[in-house]
Amino acid sequence: MTTLITPPRWLLAELTYACPLQCPYCSNPLDYANYKNELATDDWLRVLTQARQMGAVQLGFSGGEPLLRNDLTELVAHAKVLGYYSNLITSGYGLTEEKITQLKNAGLDHIQVSMQASSQELNDYLAGTSSFEDKKQVARWVKKQGYPMVLCVVLHRENIHQMADILAMAEELGADYLELANTQYYGWAHLNRDLLLPTKAQFIQAEALAQAFKEKVAGKMKVYYVVPDFYEDRPKACMNGWGTTFLTIAPDGVALPCHSARQLPGLECPNVKDFSIEAIWKESKAFNFFRGDEWMQEPCRSCDEKGKDFGGCHCQAYLLTGDMHQADPVCSKSPHHGVIQQAIDAAHNASRTEQPLVFRNSKNARLLSN
Amino acid sequence: MTLHPDLAITFSPLHRLQWEEAQQKYIILYPEGMVELNQSSAEILKCCNGERNVQHIIDELETKFATSGLAKDITAFLNVALENSWIQQKVD
Ligand code: SF4
Numbered sequence A: 001m002t003t004l005i006t007p008p009r010w011l012l013a014e015l016t017y018a019c020p021l022q023c024p025y026c027s028n029p030l031d032y033a034n035y036k037n038e039l040a041t042d043d044w045l046r047v048l049t050q051a052r053q054m055g056a057v058q059l060g061f062s063g064g065e066p067l068l069r070n071d072l073t074e075l076v077a078h079a080k081v082l083g084y085y086s087n088l089i090t091s092g093y094g095l096t097e098e099k100i101t102q103l104k105n106a107g108l109d110h111i112q113v114s115m116q117a118s119s120q121e122l123n124d125y126l127a128g129t130s131s132f133e134d135k136k137q138v139a140r141w142v143k144k145q146g147y148p149m150v151l152c153v154v155l156h157r158e159n160i161h162q163m164a165d166i167l168a169m170a171e172e173l174g175a176d177y178l179e180l181a182n183t184q185y186y187g188w189a190h191l192n193r194d195l196l197l198p199t200k201a202q203f204i205q206a207e208a209l210a211q212a213f214k215e216k217v218a219g220k221m222k223v224y225y226v227v228p229d230f231y232e233d234r235p236k237a238c239m240n241g242w243g244t245t246f247l248t249i250a251p252d253g254v255a256l257p258c259h260s261a262r263q264l265p266g267l268e269c270p271n272v273k274d275f276s277i278e279a280i281w282k283e284s285k286a287f288n289f290f291r292g293d294e295w296m297q298e299p300c301r302s303c304d305e306k307g308k309d310f311g312g313c314h315c316q317a318y319l320l321t322g323d324m325h326q327a328d329p330v331c332s333k334s335p336h337h338g339v340i341q342q343a344i345d346a347a348h349n350a351s352r353t354e355q356p357l358v359f360r361n362s363k364n365a366r367l368l369s370n
Numbered sequence B: 001m002t003l004h005p006d007l008a009i010t011f012s013p014l015h016r017l018q019w020e021e022a023q024q025k026y027i028i029l030y031p032e033g034m035v036e037l038n039q040s041s042a043e044i045l046k047c048c049n050g051e052r053n054v055q056h057i058i059d060e061l062e063t064k065f066a067t068s069g070l071a072k073d074i075t076a077f078l079n080v081a082l083e084n085s086w087i088q089q090k091v092d
């Protein structure tokens, strides 16, 4: 039986892995420094055109820090002509009011600014750069220029205790959308997991605050709360189903069914320099790999919930069990579910003095890939 | 939040209503999301131009489709749209 192929709807354009910040929970690959060959402007223009023709409409410019690409405005303008709804996903660091105006005139639809914490000290420590006041200023400019202002805070053990202050900051800055994203443990976050995973008690307390806030600001601010799946007993429906909705293009042109799929063995992810988006989406091995449910083993194969979560996240299965064909071990039906409790215990026992956070920078990337 | 009968209705400036050729559908776009609309919902939203109130929209659509009895469905949908912030009403 062949699985019906639906067109892509969301395109994530990771323009560069370069970034002035050093967040220890960054989802970029540990060996990002090895992918130096960034796509040329013409390649990106073609990718945008081809993906739009297939049906993609939500477009995120991300990275790394997309502001570091000096063709950003040109790409935004092209996206506008094509009818994308475009989003700049930025740390805000280095963004000037002039640039915000320029991007607005080019047709950018919204800007998502990320803050690392609600206090300058912690923000600057996590970002590895003094950036707190600059980022807040950027958030105000974004708002002033009439963009929907999306504030994003990634949550983990170092900042989750600041939840009340984070919510107050979102209100003060006039966020239209607030994304509270519990860390997902890929890339650098996986490496630093023992120091980043909050305890269940911390998480429950923070979630209660966030949910109460969500009700309080209903109609004024929309709050998206991404749960930490380690404390759930069913996995997230990763990417809304593999190869059904999301298309990520990495800085070097590799097309990925999910932004961390690059690490999965044997997928042979195709490059946009060699194939059209249509061929990649419909015919490539990588995009067909987990399409439908043919690939499933037990317990997923005979599970009556497989239409809901599609077996969860393959990258997580791979990172935690070594086998990407397994059920996501977050699922309590998985025979490997015990690794989740082990991770929670290991995090509970870890201390920053014995094992410091590894910041995401090219020095560490080099050390790690040797 | 409830729909005010006299106030004009505007489509939210923080959302976008757009025809999608690939899907042959209207959709609403906003940060981190999109909603696909059926034809009647799209027709209603297209009327939300900041000049018409609920009754004007009902009249407009009943005339356009040469029919009557649309009031209930249109009002129900506009309430949903307001709850989702797709439309706004402003007192000036
Ligand atoms: S998570 Fe931090 S380091 Fe990673 S790309 Fe974003 S801002 Fe840069």
Ligand code: SF4
Residues within 6 Å of the ligand: A234, A235, A299, A300, A301, A303, A304, A305, A306, A307, A309, A310, A311, A312, A327, A328, A331, A332, A333, A334
């Ligand atoms: S067994 Fe597999 S399909 Fe069933 S709920 Fe768990 S992860 Fe999902």
